[in-house]
Amino acid sequence: MSPDQLEAALRQIGAERYHNLHPFHRALHDGRLDRIQVQAWALNRYYYQSRIPAKDATLLARLPTPELRREWRLRLIDHDGDAPGTGGVTRWLALTDGLGLDRDLVVSLDALLPATRFAVDAYVSFVRERSILEAIASSLTELFSSSIISERVAGMLRHYDFVSPETLSYFTPRLLQAPRDSDFALAYVREHARTSEQQAAVLDALRFKCSVLWSMLDALEHAYVTPGHVPPGAFRPT
């Protein structure tokens, strides 16, 4: 495949497998969830957010040049901030606070769905164990995140009276950060995935990452929507 063909194949995977297509996300954005269900989403998604710096640091540790490491370091700054109270992980806690979740419970991770933990840990392991090319390619879900973020923020503000713009402050910087990051990752993949094996590995990496995000929503839907079977030990509506 030419770089353009590879990019088209990557975008096709997003069009078919990105989690904006998942019924739970559609319900979230369309206002069909109750406060408990939105809490469950935010609480579980916190684990994903909290592990993104670990995912990025494990790749940073393996990148061979200062140029690549400087570029990838931006992601750590985005998520961990430059000072206490800044950064994406903290902003996610503003969301869980705003939804009325106890912060100690969220940070303890005690109430997570096990499937959330397994999926997120699989992502961190993938980035640690696979080639640098595959690790970078697995970040390419960010190619598709701007549209879902816009849709999510607009939909949640319109439909939920327990959601405010401050609560959703996580998402605003992501509208700039995600395209910057995905531009870099896409350029890297276009340049470095040359053989058919490399291109197949890149496509598989993006499919894998889509399956991580998708399975997190499957678990939320199963536990809190349909059939609504909360597994032992996980967050329960009180």
Add this chain to the structure above:
Amino acid sequence: MSPDQLEAALRQIGAERYHNLHPFHRALHDGRLDRIQVQAWALNRYYYQSRIPAKDATLLARLPTPELRREWRLRLIDHDGDAPGTGGVTRWLALTDGLGLDRDLVVSLDALLPATRFAVDAYVSFVRERSILEAIASSLTELFSSSIISERVAGMLRHYDFVSPETLSYFTPRLLQAPRDSDFALAYVREHARTSEQQAAVLDALRFKCSVLWSMLDALEHAYVTPGHVPPGAFRPT
């Protein structure tokens, strides 16, 4: 806790969290699944079976004495056999064959639910990364497996005309192997978990393992029963 109290606490976890309590298993044993749903169970559970030798080998590699290694090696023999066509993994393929699944599809792992892969991989990682005591404790779900196996074999033979005793040949030796293995693991844990920290870690290890098995069934129920949303790329009824 005394060793007896620790054992009682372990058995209590099983009474509350072992996957015999899961609605999917109850449906499987009560004959309320169709052939496709039983196929999906067997196909996904194959991945668990196929990774058990990896789980055991990664622990075997860390055990400090010939006595412990000889004991744990029995598990590899059970699962991988002594000759082509023997062992538990092969017997599981007799089950998927008997259910009419294409063996190449099963062995390829291409049709797995991503959540199956994430849960099983989490188990192998746990055993590789945690203390030997926790790794051994995580095997203690076998304390509870004899009853589920008896129930499963009887229920499946009674309710499904597409299931024969030969198809279920996997399970018969497990009725002897699992108690032998769990007797050893329980004795080890009773002897080596002495501090309250060690005892807490042992209990957490068993809770973790229960959550692995439970989340595999959550994913099956979600994809193939209620609401019946098969994630992209996974096995689909044809």
